[in-house]
Amino acid sequence: MTGGLDIVLQVGIWGLYAGCIYILLAIGLNLIFGVMKVVNFAHGEFLMLGAYVTFTFYAISGFNPYVLLVASVPILILIGVTIERLCFRPILGTGKLNEIFISIGLIYLIQNAAAVIWTDEYRIIHSPFESITISVFGVNLPLDYLIIIITTILILIGLYLFLRKTRLGKAMRATSQNRKGAMLMGINVEKMDMISFGIGAGLAGAAGTLWVVSGQVFTPYMGSIPAVKAFAIIIIGGLGSIPGAIVGGIILGLAENFAIFTIGGAWKDAISFLILIVVLIFKPTGLFGESAE
Amino acid sequence: MSPKVRDYGLVLMLIVAGLVPLIVGLNPYLLTVLILMLIFIIYSSAWNFLTYTGQGSLGHAAFFGLGGYGSALIASWLSLPPFAAVFIGAGAAALAGLFIGAICVRLKEWFLAMVTFGFAIIIQTLVVSRQFSGITGGWDGIAAARLMPGGGGTNLLIEYYAILVIGVMVIVIFWLILRSKTGLAFAAIRENELEARAAGINPVKYRLFAFLVSAYFSGVAGALEVHHLGYITPEIFGVDISFWPIIYSISGGLMTLSGPVVGTIAITIVWDGLQTFGLTYGRFIIIGLLLILIIIFLPKGLISLPDRIREYRDKRKK
Secondary structure (H helix, E strand, C coil): CCCHHHHHHHHHHHHHHHHHHHHHHHHHHHHHHHHHCCCCCCHHHHHHHHHHHHHHHHHHHCCCHHHHHHHHHHHHHHHHHHHHHHHHHHHCCCCHHHHHHHHHHHHHHHHHHHHHHHCCCCECCCCCCCCCEEEECCEEEEHHHHHHHHHHHHHHHHHHHHHHHCHHHHHHHHHHHCHHHHHHCCCCHHHHHHHHHHHHHHHHHHHHHHHHHCCCCECCCCCHHHHHHHHHHHHHHCCCCHHHHHHHHHHHHHHHHHHHHHCCHHHHHHHHHHHHHHHHHHCCCCCCCCCCC | CCHHHHHHHHHHHHHHHHHHHHHHCCCHHHHHHHHHHHHHHHHHHHHHHHHCCCCCCCCCHHHHHHHHHHHHHHHHHCCCCHHHHHHHHHHHHHHHHHHHHHHHCCCCHHHHHHHHHHHHHHHHHHHHCCCCHHHHCHHHCEECCCCCCCCCHHHHHHHHHHHHHHHHHHHHHHHHHHHCHHHHHHHHHHHCHHHHHHCCCCHHHHHHHHHHHHHHHHHHHHHHHHHHHCEECHHHHCHHHHHHHHHHHHHHCCCCCHHHHHHHHHHHHHHHHHHHCCCCHHHHHHHHHHHHHHHHHCCCCHHHHHHHHHHHHHHHHC
């Protein structure tokens, strides 16, 4: 291999791009966990639905797929709110294992419903910028990856402003800090549950659109592994910590891509779990987590 | 249902299980369905055993598969009869259970779920990796000795009864453990770990024990399946194999001996029944929906259904 540095940079950008998808998923999960103390293992199905919604609208309209974020995000917010209302609210407070189990039911339901609607063929979309590359430090980077990284950063800034500056965002943070206290302050916590679930699903939908425009293939079964990794990320970063989710996402994205490069593609999935297990052995509360319950 | 009625129920089921092949006759298709059902009853019961200590696993396929590989390899290396290799090979699953249990004993709920899920993926990666594929055959897998070489209806019938005996044995072992002091300790840890510790119970020790037993018998089930099919591939570590015992146990009723049995039978009937209607994805959708409905409306599983109906009737009388 020639010139170590440009390869490192190349793999680094791949890692960052993969990290973006994971970060969007992980932050959504974290938001939901923070407010509801619920973990939705079916979160990856929102990613998959986001991808297929983008695909469908792209096939109908032929718009630039990046624009279709305005379709995938609202639709996924609606789906998320519906699922929260129908599946998670009835079991809230009945034990943590139940949440995991109901997610398994949802995984089967959503994946196969998608397979019925869109068939289980491999699908792919070609972005209009597919062949454009930009030279940075002598390395040719696909323009798509840069747009995806910038889009993710913009979404994160938007989310930050929402949580910090708006009344609704503050109410959500209050609920996640102390549910009872928030209730006493007159915050409708059930409404907060619904909104946080919706935003989480919307972020996953955005991740789905970004997945599709990067030219990766997708199937109805694509969601499970990224979702579990997103969950690994929030454990690595510490439950409920948003900076932790960002750092964890970048770590996992980079580690995976360097693993593919050094020990082989078969290790892509296993490496994330190895990192998770090692982190949990040495710091059971995650890198940024404060304390276990 | 009072405990006594439930015990009679189990005995009744056993009698039915003994008689079923006489009704089915030597139909190889139905016998195969019944054999796989028995294997999954053992597997689900082993998975369910872990929940008695308040633990749950999303990666039991790791133990199911390791038992299968262990047994297939030992049977071919030592040319042992499969029925003996099954119990030795499951030791591989038990060892893995001990290892993963040691990592997990201090973790709870989601953390545990994640580590077990990841473990199944790591094991699969190792099995197909270049370093081990010489032994494991990589993605192609390896052949395993048949439980009853030759096949045919009569051999399947013998297989069915042999596995039935093993299944009954396993459930009796679980029953003996659970009614002993160990079972009480499990319940104490599950209900309140802090108080259990104050009462002098070491949660780490009991959790490890539960992991070991659960992994071993999952390995036995995996080995039985592999020797029944005659081959093993790394797909045995798939997510589906991890999720089936969960679906079976929940639909039957968690933390009961009869729950996994009832659940496996009920879901298998639904599953194979739907197949005759030619549903492919539809089956999964229905099973997923069923699971969600059971968790929300029947949290104690199908075995609590008679109680619920009686309650409902009493309420209407008033």
